[in-house]
Amino acid sequence: MQPLPGFRDFLPTDCAFRNAIFARWREVCRGYGFVEWDSPVLEPTALYRKKSGPEIVAQLFNFIDKGEREVAMRPELTPSLARVVAEHERAFRKPLKWFSIPQCFRYEKQQRGRLREHFQLNCDLIGDDAAAAEGEIIALAIDLLRAFGFTAKQVVVRLSDREFWTDLLRTRNVPEEQWSELLQVIDKSEREPRETTAVKLGDLADPVFQVLEGGGRSEKLEALVGQLELRGLADFVQVDLSIVRGLAYYTGVVFEVFDRAGKLRAIAGGGRYDNLISHLSDGLVSLPAVGFAMGDVVLGELIKETPEVFAPLAHVVSQQSALDIYLVIAKEERRPDALRQVQQLRDHGWRVDFSLGPAKVGKQFQSAEAMSARIALLYGDEWPQVKIKQMTSGDQELVAAEHLNDRLRQLL
């Protein structure tokens, strides 16, 4: 009676927590002029193989469908984005500012912060190669966290530039076919012994270590930090050239967002990928792009570990299921009258509940309390008057049934 390993059931409280995260994500994205879109959970496997090479298949929930198609549950959104943008881009003004909250799936060993599914906010800005696009997208990533109450003391955007490294490799006459492997070595250098990295880098070890130890300067990144400074967000960013990001398709600025304490996996990551749409559309459509993804699992952990962030969100969550009104039917002969009013009250937009069968008055009040109702209405001997009880203060009053809505409008 368990879900599959790595998959989550969302009981009402979990679901409300998740929805509260999604709602805030949507609000911030819309504040930036981003619009939501979505794509299918299932796509042709070829789409992912084309982007990431044949090795990706080992990590997919993939299969042959009943129509003999090779299909896979989406491990990420970007290939679908490229597919949809290549097909429809002519219908839209540039730049496209698109976001989506897909559920993504990977068949991987489960670890802390990594399940076999997660929801992943994707924000992509397509069709603009200005450096201001990076500024806009990184500011968005930061504001998505600020919206929960996170400060620069708690989270940091580590900023780098793949082009800085490819320039260095080019200057040193390293053949292009070795770049991808060397960039992976640099990406991993933080997590490996220095000697291992040195061996893998060979001749390049000295210049690379010099950069990693703070000797590198990138005017492009300094200008980008300057943009974020104007926005008042510079405290959140830190140039860190050791970030390269494993994915081969990034072409320029890359960044990852972490908790400052460094206890969790990356909260978000992204960068510029100017060639991907062209690659995935066989050159049909070529558009520069910059974007990032932020998962719900790591962010959820960080929220839960940060009391000053968790408490206000928990309050929002509890409000989501709170009732406005609970009807207490003290006499069963009043049930038809109550039923009539239930409908009117709900039509008014209030959240209303009541006991579907006969129950003791005390038990009905308990339900009202359990469901955080703000007001209980008592249908009993006083009819055609109704007793209004404000649940927090305990204040009670009698109101004629026909004036009930007016009075409730004042109270709610």
Next chain:
Amino acid sequence: MQPLPGFRDFLPTDCAFRNAIFARWREVCRGYGFVEWDSPVLEPTALYRKKSGPEIVAQLFNFIDKGEREVAMRPELTPSLARVVAEHERAFRKPLKWFSIPQCFRYEKQQRGRLREHFQLNCDLIGDDAAAAEGEIIALAIDLLRAFGFTAKQVVVRLSDREFWTDLLRTRNVPEEQWSELLQVIDKSEREPRETTAVKLGDLADPVFQVLEGGGRSEKLEALVGQLELRGLADFVQVDLSIVRGLAYYTGVVFEVFDRAGKLRAIAGGGRYDNLISHLSDGLVSLPAVGFAMGDVVLGELIKETPEVFAPLAHVVSQQSALDIYLVIAKEERRPDALRQVQQLRDHGWRVDFSLGPAKVGKQFQSAEAMSARIALLYGDEWPQVKIKQMTSGDQELVAAEHLNDRLRQLL
């Protein structure tokens, strides 16, 4: 570059339309005291086989995962609901009023109103066998449509009772193992020639046709209609004993919702299923239940075909992406000042956009219009004053930058 057959891409307008439907569904469900939950997209195939028999597998997107598990993309939510409720029911007060909006998948021939995926609102009321539970759940189904503006002239709930038929079969000494097949014949009778049905029914043809032609009376259903009458919803319901619903697990009242014109497939369907949770949990947990499902595809078609319903929803949809403010940067040297203010305006909760690179003033105003911005702010020669232009009226005024927020608060 197409999605798989039967799967939808949601471009921004489609996605906003879908989200507007979801938002209204959530609002109405919460008005009834229902809380949202969710379950995994992928479940053990055994869960569906157990509920629906081995034939169901032919309609599934099912496969063997990399851990040698038989898994399937959920074709419906109820088996997951039974799984989760059986596991966690002790943690909740009864009745549970739960809703969810899962995406469900079936490998079927595509037809109008039937794709290979759809989103399906599920509402279930669990742990209450009172007839009032049916009243509550059917009222909810009706209010979900009323919330879009549908009237009793446009939609109808066809109401029936499986128990009425099983009582009839019992009275006529029909062995129980034949019931399921006979009920299916009755269910299909509307869509088949009378003679075909008559042959299949044999001795039962006469009494069954007598009922189908209006000779049947059900006190239970009359009482239920009475409940809905008290709520002012009786115009929406019609007792129709020909509705049996194919699914074998219903135990009592069943209903289907249709457009009155009868042009589309069922908009929603459901009923009482008191034995299913016990069956799926191997008798571990036994709880009476009543619920229904409403898909987004048929409802979406009906909305689009009903101008008086579509127009107000389209307005909501267009609002979802409308900007509050567009910044027009008339002089590039003003960009840093504009950038500073973009952040402040967004922090204020307004939806703000601007051109990321230099562009002609006219083109920037075009963008403001295309994004339905209510206000354009002009950063140019007037700095440190900003020109405010109200896009609808064309009214313009100059405001000192430090008083901008105050003035915008008045205008927005």
